[in-house]
Amino acid sequence: MHPTNRLLLGGFLTLAIVMGVGRFYYTPLLPLMQHDHGFGVDVAGLIAAANFAGYLAGSLLASFVPRGAPRLAAFRLGVVASVMTTLAMGLTDELGAWLVLRTLSGLASAFAMISAAGMVAEALAAVGAEARLGWVFGGVGIGIAASGLLVLFAAPFLDSAGLWIAGGLLAAIFAPVVLAAVRDRTLPARTDAPDPRRRVPRPLPFWPLLINYSCEGLGYSVFATFIVAIVKSRPGLEAMGDWVWIIVGLAGLPSCLIWSRIAERIGFSAALAAAYAAQIVGVLLPAVSSSGIAALVAAVLFGGTFMAITVLTMPLGRHGLGGRGFAILTAGFGLGQMLGPLAAGFLVAGEGDYNLALIGSAAILALGLSALVVAIRRRPETPVAA
Template identity: 70%
Template sequence: MHATTKLLLGGSLTLAIVMGVGRFLYTPLLPLMQRQYGFGADVAGLIASANFAGYFAGSMLAAFAARGRARRLAFQGGLLASVLTTILMGVTDDLSLWLALRTVSGLASAFAMISAAGIVAEKLARIGEESRLAWMFGGVGAGIALSGLIVHVLVDAFRSSTLWVLVGTLAALLVPVAFLFLRERELPVSRRPADPRRRVPRPLPFWPLFVNYTCEGLGYSVFATFIVALIKSRPGIEALGDWVWIVTGIAVLPSCLLWGRVAERIGFASALALAYVAQIVGVMLPVVSGAPAAAILAAILFGGTFIAITTLTMPLGRHGLGGRGFAVLTAGFGLGQMLGPLAAGYLVSGAGDYTLPLAASAAVLVLALAALLVAIGGRREGASPQA
């Protein structure tokens, strides 16, 4: 296997484990957990927010392990902790322990993801192949789809506690492969000719972009937490609940690569605006329609944009604030995704269904798009047309 392929596969497996499973296995298991343990949407939102809070803290702390041995240890430790906390979710029914485990899981996923992405991005940059990083982020979709499929097949046969342990154990079997493939290795120089027509990212004004990305964190997290529970609560289409999440994961797989190609043709800012339009439509579809086709299309549009929006945003803002743009944008995103499920959970408890919080999250995404358009409009005149 080619050295670059090994590196990308190791990164992809890492994201499948710590994001697709460690972070998002909670979504398809949530309806089953609610039936078995009897907690409401307010507690469900609290558990989700604990994980996002851990991710927020972990993304800040990961900045201190940006190079060398510290980064390697952060990657390995985060990967192991993610698997362990996933398994331990199945051996207790105590809410306080759940909150602690989900917080540590969030920390672990941030350490592993940021460290792994840093290793892969650095090595690809040295050979002029930065665009291939999109292949790594497809691992999130693979983890979502495969874990969602396991839950769908076994949901009637096992309790949620058993499924936490089972999926966590299966993920643990992949950890040695990720360790083997994702190493600080030098890659052979690429022989692919450069495309002179390719657009490159040009920075946007930072603070409107910060508002945009913070709103994205809040808006996306509501759909990502509650969409399966919403579909399963609707008579006539409840059987689609698990499939909606599986389709979401499948849609993630090619999304970063496809949106990257779009960005290189029409500009990164323009591609980002189009991705927001698609995501807003996807979030609103289950609000305005109870049809099965609307649920599936919503999954495709959401899965096809929520990871890609991150990969399009970072090149536009990472150089802001004297090079601290990546960290500050991540902080805003983390704050938004902490608040989203928590607020949505209380709205569900009051209204009795998930329609209102989903509509509210779509409104927040409209605000995100508006802030992005302000940023695009405020870009310095006379700069390069490449964006």
């Protein structure tokens, strides 16, 4: 295998393991866990928030890990810990243990994802192939789809505890591949010339972009946590819940590459605004319609945008605040996604319902889109817009 493809495959599988399974496997398992253990939506939101809190802490800590041997060690530790914490979720039924395990899982996924993305991005940038990083983020989509299929076909034979263990074993199968493939590498030079018509990202004013990205973390996390439980709670759609999550993953698989190509044609800021508009529609659809078609379209729109928004945002703001933009943007996103399921869980357990939670999420995303528009308008004019 070509060294570049080997590194890309390793990064792709890393995100499938630590994000698609380690971070998002909870979503298709949530209805089964509630059935087996009898907890409510408020507890469901608390467990999700614990994972997101771990991811927030891990993101901040990972930004201080030096390149080289320390970063490689952080990556390997993150991959192993992600697999082990997924397995361990099936070995206990104590809420306290679940909270600890999901927090550690969030830490692990952040360390592995940020370390792997850094090593891959730097190697690609050295040979002028940054655009190929989109292949790596497609791993999140394939991990979501694979774990959704696992739940769909194994649920008749396994309870939620057995499915946690099965998910951990599935991730463990591919862990040796990523541990061997991902490291700091010097890649062969490209033989093809870059397209001279390609648009490049032009940084946006940082503080409106931070508001924008924090709103994304809060707004997307409610759908990402509860959509399977929402669909399965509706009469006549019980069998569709797992398929909705599988479609989210399949739509996410090519999304970063597609939106990156769109951004190179119309500009990164314009593409980001369009992705937000599509995601707002996707989040609103299950709230305004109980049909199966609405749920499937929502899955395509959400899966096709939530990772792409991250890929489009980072080049627009990573150089802000003296080079600390990536860490601060990640912190804002992490805080938002920690608060989203927690607030939604208590809302639904109290006087509200899932529809109100989704409408509130869409409103937060619309606020984020408004902040993005402000950032675009405040950006100094240059000859080439992005």
